[in-house]
Amino acid sequence: MRIRRKPHAKQMVQEHPRVVKEPEQLRGKWHTLFGNDRPIHLELGTGKGQFLSRVCQDRPAVNWIGVERIEEVLLHALKKAEETPCANLRFLWMDVNRLDEIFAEGEVERIHLHFSDPWPKKRHARRRLTHHTFLHRYKKVLEPQGEILLKTDNSSLFDFSLEELETTGFTIVESTRDLYHSPYVRGNIPTEYEQKFTARGVPIHYLLAKPTGDFSSTR
Ligand SMILES: C[S@@+](CC[C@H](N)C(=O)[O-])C[C@H]1O[C@@H](n2cnc3c(N)ncnc32)[C@H](O)[C@@H]1O
Numbered sequence: 667m668r669i670r671r672k673p674h675a676k677q678m679v680q681e682h683p684r685v686v687k688e689p690e691q692l693r694g695k696w697h698t699l700f701g702n703d704r705p706i707h708l709e710l711g712t713g714k715g716q717f718l719s720r721v722c723q724d725r726p727a728v729n730w731i732g733v734e735r736i737e738e739v740l741l742h743a744l745k746k747a748e749e750t751p752c753a754n755l756r757f758l759w760m761d762v763n764r765l766d767e768i769f770a771e772g773e774v775e776r777i778h779l780h781f782s783d784p785w786p787k788k789r790h791a792r793r794r795l796t797h798h799t800f801l802h803r804y805k806k807v808l809e810p811q812g813e814i815l816l817k818t819d820n821s822s823l824f825d826f827s828l829e830e831l832e833t834t835g836f837t838i839v840e841s842t843r844d845l846y847h848s849p850y851v852r853g854n855i856p857t858e859y860e861q862k863f864t865a866r867g868v869p870i871h872y873l874l875a876k877p878t879g880d881f882s883s884t885r
Contacts, residue, residue, distance in 0.1 A: 675737040682744050685757050686731075694770035700729045700754065705775035708733060710762045710795055711782050715743025716858040722752035724855065728775075733758045733765070762795060762803075769807040777804050779816040781859035784823040796827035801834040805877055814875045817845065819863040824871040831875045840874040848872070 672678075679685055686692065686699065697703050705728055709718055712732030722730045730752070734740040740759055747755055758768065782795040791797055796816065804814060814836065818824050821843070831838060842848040846864065850872055860870060 669736060669738050672738050672741070675741055679737045679740050679744070679759050682757075684744055684747050684755065685740075685759055689758055689760070689768045693768060694773065696729070696769070696773060699756070702729070704729050704754070706731060706769075706773060707776040707778065708765075708774055709778040709780060710765075711779070712743055712757070713739055713781075714858050715740075715746045715757075716861075717778070717780060717855055718743065718755060719746040719750050719752075721855050722747075722755040723750055726752075726754055728754065730755045731758060732756075733760060733762055735759070735761045762800060766803045766806045771806055772809045772812075774807045774812060775809050776813045776815060777808065779814065779818075779827075780857045781818055781863075782816075782823065784818070784820040786822065791826070794823065794826065796823070796830050798830050798834045801830055801836065805835060808877060810877060812877065813839075814873075816871075816873050816875075817857070817860060818871050819859070819868045821871060824873070828873065831873075835878045836875040837878045838873055838875050841872070843869060843871050845870040845872040850874075 692699055696706055707728050707730055709732045712718060712734045715732060718730055718732045732743055734743060734757065737759060740757060743757060779795055785791065785793045792799060816827055828838060840850055842850055845851050845854065864870060
């Protein structure tokens, strides 16, 4: 993603009402922010926010939170969010590696990973959002029956993710290498990257994983 640096982006993000300030203070009590007990779904690496600005309206019975670390990118998502009436949408300006400082055990129902950066070089594998160090964090904050939903155009990242999920104590419950020619496409909301890839005819890989019953892990 090409990023145009903006001198006031940090301040604009910090002051925006949809960005949660001191989110660590809400650990274990996120329902107080939303004023209800509805399930929390996260989009990690939310980018310019196309998915969230649509899904918050289509699925109002869920509290949606987007996590993005680049302020200039987050500003786009915030602008889109301003155009929605959604009271169930917030953003976190931070790195995903802080997730378990922000959410308590079992506080999240679903994690969406949409077109995460593939980091193709082996020496950068730890940066992939499905590296087992991230997956262990996700497993901590997910409900026992929680879910990870992943979409990507990148078959190497998909293969890597399947392997990491299985060895970190997740069970793959749905999977396809061509989402748009599969039954799982029903109700799918495309992200910005997804639209670009599908317009070029690139097949979208999709999976849904759940923590394995006994939380056993081979790592
Ligand atoms: C390729 S974009 C995909 C954007 C969007 N999900 C979509 O499908 O259109 C990946 C985004 O993830 C963000 N990102 C990558 N690693 C991250 C991390 N560790 N913490 C927070 N955001 C991250 C990047 O800044 C970028 O905006």
